[in-house]
Amino acid sequence: MGGIEINNDNKSSGGMSFCSVLTLIFIVLKLCGVIKWSWIWVLSPMWIGILVAIILVIIGVAIAYRGGAL
DSSP states (O other): OOOOOOOOOOOOOOOOOHHHHHHHHHHHHHHTTSOOOOHHHHTHHHHHHHHHHHHHHHHHHHHHHTTSOO
């Protein structure tokens, strides 16, 4: 009838990232006494992922500032 078509496909990934899964595994191993690492290293997948993201943003800003030329 020429009406408006509404699409209600709510597709979201909803999954955990690799870093999140790795962090969760390390926390469980630490709490169970399987590994004797410092908490800094147990939580390292989180801060390493954040550090990589920050570095990529800095590189992107530097490339944009130079006019997009590599």
